[in-house]
Amino acid sequence: MSTRIVSTGSYIPEVKVSNADLESIMDTNDEWIRKRTGIESRRYEDISTARMATEAAKDACSTVDVETLDCIVVATYTPDSFIPTVANQVKANLGITRPIPSFDLNAACSGFIYAYQVAHAYIVSGIYKKVLVIGVDFNSRYMNFEDRSTSILFGDGAGALVLETSDKGTIDTIIGGEDDINESITMKNSTDYSNPFVERDTKKESYFEMKGSDVFKYAVRIMDKTIKDLLVKNNLETNDIDYVISHQANQRILDSGARSLKIDTKRMLSNVSKYGNTSSASVPILLDEANKKGLLQSGMKVILVAFGGGLTYGAVLLEWI
Numbered sequence: 001m002s003t004r005i006v007s008t009g010s011y012i013p014e015v016k017v018s019n020a021d022l023e024s025i026m027d028t029n030d031e032w033i034r035k036r037t038g039i040e041s042r043r044y045e046d047i048s049t050a051r052m053a054t055e056a057a058k059d060a061c062s063t064v065d066v067e068t069l070d071c072i073v074v075a076t077y078t079p080d081s082f083i084p085t086v087a088n089q090v091k092a093n094l095g096i097t098r099p100i101p102s103f104d105l106n107a108a109c110s111g112f113i114y115a116y117q118v119a120h121a122y123i124v125s126g127i128y129k130k131v132l133v134i135g136v137d138f139n140s141r142y143m144n145f146e147d148r149s150t151s152i153l154f155g156d157g158a159g160a161l162v163l164e165t166s167d168k169g170t171i172d173t174i175i176g177g178e179d180d181i182n183e184s185i186t187m188k189n190s191t192d193y194s195n196p197f198v199e200r201d202t203k204k205e206s207y208f209e210m211k212g213s214d215v216f217k218y219a220v221r222i223m224d225k226t227i228k229d230l231l232v233k234n235n236l237e238t239n240d241i242d243y244v245i246s247h248q249a250n251q252r253i254l255d256s257g258a259r260s261l262k263i264d265t266k267r268m269l270s271n272v273s274k275y276g277n278t279s280s281a282s283v284p285i286l287l288d289e290a291n292k293k294g295l296l297q298s299g300m301k302v303i304l305v306a307f308g309g310g311l312t313y314g315a316v317l318l319e320w321i
């Protein structure tokens, strides 16, 4: 018993912000951003995380009857509210009135891989047959536009897929984490309001903060290790893999991964130039793009891989059906 991806979908916000647009508000320049990251533009959402997630879900469900879904799992660290969750809102927005479970999980930029593994485990254990998995982040809401080292990197978006029971498809999944001893990626909670009975720090700023070069080194090391571990575990070699669909953080990380794994750069897919880093959404957006372009043919082997705050990492090895 395994799972297969029945359909994919995505939502890209309309507001496009180029490197030149950023130049007009901070001390940066197009050449630095392109050279150090490969990013040319990013998209910013104007409404909500739930709106983006719902649009991606509708796209993924255009060929699926939503009444056949058994569960909805949303990966995000930028929900509109803690309660209701983004997944609760997606369920309502899709018009599903059956009492199916819907919940969010947060594993920073690796969230979509974690959510995929949760859905896969539910299905292979026989609990559910069909699960909607969404990755969405509204990063621009948490950017400090006075911090040029982070604000130029991120964008907003959502991607989704429907996973269902099948004889083959998903071959293996790995998720894991290492301690972030240097606090290299943080986004603090800003809702620590005063309480008459306890004294506490009531600092309310909650910007995304990152020690870029620490994270860069982690990303390069962990992507290489995770993919190699997955291949060894399944008696495969890099030559057996048709495409790697990685988290889109920086073109230099993707190039370095392709070099160390000895994968042709054409097989390390990328759209970071158009959307920047969309966190939990980057893998499913790129997967949907590859699917809609017709790149993914039956029998091809594909690796989905991500890394991020926490520190977290994860990968999925699958055969496209």
Ligand code: UT7
Residues within 6 Å of the ligand: 027, 028, 029, 032, 033, 036, 037, 109, 148, 149, 152, 211, 212, 213, 214, 215, 216, 219, 249, 250, 253, 277, 279, 307, 308, 309
């Ligand atoms: O999704 C989570 C995973 N995230 C990641 O994987 C991100 C990983 N990190 C990175 O992608 C890179 O570390 C960055 C793109 C964030 C930074 O690139 P870098 O090559 O590590 O640059 P740096 O931080 O070492 O900075 C080099 C120089 C500095 O100037 P000095 O000190 O050499 O004079 C920075 O002040 O570049 C300067 N700089 C900028 N200049 C123009 C930093 N940001 C900018 C900017 N525009 N936006």
